[in-house]
Amino acid sequence: GNSVTQMEGPVTLSEEAFLTINCTYTATGYPSLFWYVQYPGEGLQLLLKATKADDKGSNKGFEATYRKETTSFHLEKGSVQVSDSAVYFCALTRGRDDKIIFGKGTRLHILP
Amino acid sequence: EPEVTQTPSHQVTQMGQEVILRCVPISNHLYFYWYRQILGQKVEFLVSFYNNEISEKSEIFDDQFSVERPDGSNFTLKIRSTKLEDSAMYFCASRRDRQETQYFGPGTRLLVL
Numbered sequence: 659g660n661s662v663t664q665m666e667g668p669v670t671l672s673e674e675a676f677l678t679i680n681c682t683y684t685a686t687g688y689p690s691l692f693w694y695v696q697y698p699g700e701g702l703q704l705l706l707k708a709t710k711a712d713d714k715g716s717n718k719g720f721e722a723t724y725r726k727e728t729t730s731f732h733l734e735k736g737s738v739q740v741s742d743s744a745v746y747f748c749a750l751t752r753g754r755d756d757k758i759i760f761g762k763g764t765r766l767h768i769l770p
Numbered sequence: 771e772p773e774v775t776q777t778p779s780h781q782v783t784q785m786g787q788e789v790i791l792r793c794v795p796i797s798n799h800l801y802f803y804w805y806r807q808i809l810g811q812k813v814e815f816l817v818s819f820y821n822n823e824i825s826e827k828s829e830i831f832d833d834q835f836s837v838e839r840p841d842g843s844n845f846t847l848k849i850r851s852t853k854l855e856d857s858a859m860y861f862c863a864s865r866r867d868r869q870e871t872q873y874f875g876p877g878t879r880l881l882v883l
Contacts, residue, residue: 756826
């Protein structure tokens, strides 16, 4: 079936460090890929998305590239801030399926 | 910017009681969803709703659950007889059409005692 696997957390980094959160997926066809972010006490917010192979999604300094050959959609940011502390979810939707399939989430802590 | 709203933000109930969670989707959206997130676990799809009927439901969405769009603005999730394992954060989402992103509400945290 369709699934998303992302790296286990928590991930703890110092401010201004480089961030990578790995995400791989299993899906038939051509899924759309997403990163959602959940700040403490808040709901899910779409961070970025990519709908076809080699697309790069970007927002707020975060980037992720849809790699069909490696079935990956790793999240990166060049210089993290304390305000980036949150839980990050990799997700997909497939074809005509409406539902979003989420990974387990990766908690990120940024230390000042 | 339009947003999805949910009420209440928190609800505590006794096992076996009925609860209704309310959502107001973005006004021109046509597709509606409920998801849940048990504490510390991943977000799981419950049900999708379009044109006044369920489009898809997961195995979690058993006979104890129902959804309704009683008027032009609200979208509700009812749990008829709550169980301890229904304790979770419940998220509502909506989107305008199938090419658009789903927009999520802030969630209702349900605690069943």
